[in-house]
Amino acid sequence: MEVKNRLGPSEEQLRGFLEGDSDTPIYMLNLLKFREYAEYEDGRKTRLTGQEAYAIYGAEVQAHLAKVGGQGIFAGQVSRLMLGEVEELWDMVAIVMYPNKKAMLKMISDPDYIESARHRSAGLEGQLNIETKNLAPG
DSSP states (O other): OOOOOBSSOOHHHHHHHHSSOOSSOEEEEEEEEEOSBOOOTTOOOOOOBHHHHHHHHHHHHHHHHHHTTOEEEEEEEOOOOOSSOOSSOOSEEEEEEESSHHHHHHHHHSHHHHHHHHHHHHHEEEEEEEEEOOOSOO
């Protein structure tokens, strides 16, 4: 199994996201890998670590999620691999709930969110973003 962290979806992945059920809640599992030091696209100089830049995004994204009815469910530091094998562990995991795919798309296209997302891009080396749906009743 080959694993490639990315900062954004491929065209094929985005097309797949737009297909099918777009009205039920989704839970995005984020496996995050931080840069050693933040690298902003505008070239600004900073002493922030990647994790510190991402923390700015993490604090700001809460308001963006609330605007579309979403919420952060869980965030935690990865401490070890209990089962399986990977070449390198992610640094952090986060689970975010969106009421539906349309809400997520609305959020990520909002100009205020795009401004906050600069900290995300600066802080992350890459990530896996896994779409899930709740199977539990209720």
